[in-house]
Amino acid sequence: MPFGHDMVHSLATVVELVNTSPSTGGDEGLPGLPELAAFVEAREVSGIGALTARDLGQVRIVREAFHRVFTAADQPTAVRTLNALLSETRITPRLTEHDGHPLHVHYHAADATLAEHLAADCGVALAHLLVEGEVERLRTCAAPDCDRVFVDESRNRSRVYCDSRTCGNRMHVAAYRARRRA
Ligand SMILES: [Zn+2]
């Protein structure tokens, strides 16, 4: 995909965020503040102070809104859903260099909460993806017992599983067994 590294990073962050949701088929991936702090650290979300229960609640709300963008039935629905999220988010573009990353743009306000930070930066990354006409790249895993989301970055938009090593491999083994039984 012709996207800069910060956009790729934001898309990976929103995928990871959405996949902590129980609505993607697993357990609650953000049951408490330690897990939220681990997410912040893993995704290198910068400038976040002490996290509170309020942050956790707000992040879960933003997470469900992002999930609705990934599972939108069509582009107009995705646009409407994303616009609703963006309209509730203060967006303040600012050039920055930090933690060894090259110059890039942050979209969250300087005093943003964690939920606002994610809504702004991931929201703008998704907005660019929609502008590029790439809404089809927002996918849900094709394995029957997995509803995890992913961004299909393959050249021919052919990826169907969230992770080829787990779901992809599992489905290939199942298909092989089914063929042998037939
Ligand atoms: Zn940054």
Ligand SMILES: [Zn+2]
């Ligand atoms: Zn999967």
